[in-house]
Amino acid sequence: MQAARVVGTATSTVRHASMRGWKLLVVQPMQVDGITPDGHPLVAVDAVNAGPGDLVMITSDGKSTSELLKYDRTPVRWTVIGIVDE
Secondary structure, three states: OEEEEEEEEEOOOOOOHHHOOOOEEEEEEEOOOOOOEOOOOEEEEEOOOOOOOOEEEEEOOHHHHHHHHOOOOOOOOOEEEEEOOO
8 A cells, every 4th residue: 555645637538448437546655754855647447536736555466456347357557545634
């Protein structure tokens, strides 16, 4: 798991079947201080209805993502799994 800040949303006209109906967020991974960016922004599937500006927890765990999307083989790498209470 890693902390990230939601910086926007992503729209796709063509999606893999496992991603249909899911909101896509653009998230900026953050260092432990919650202020300093840590790498490039990522696209993540939103499982918790987060919005721009929220500090969230993201995971790249494939098994939990497959279970969430109810799809055995999905190209989704990152999933937003929680909103940090600030």
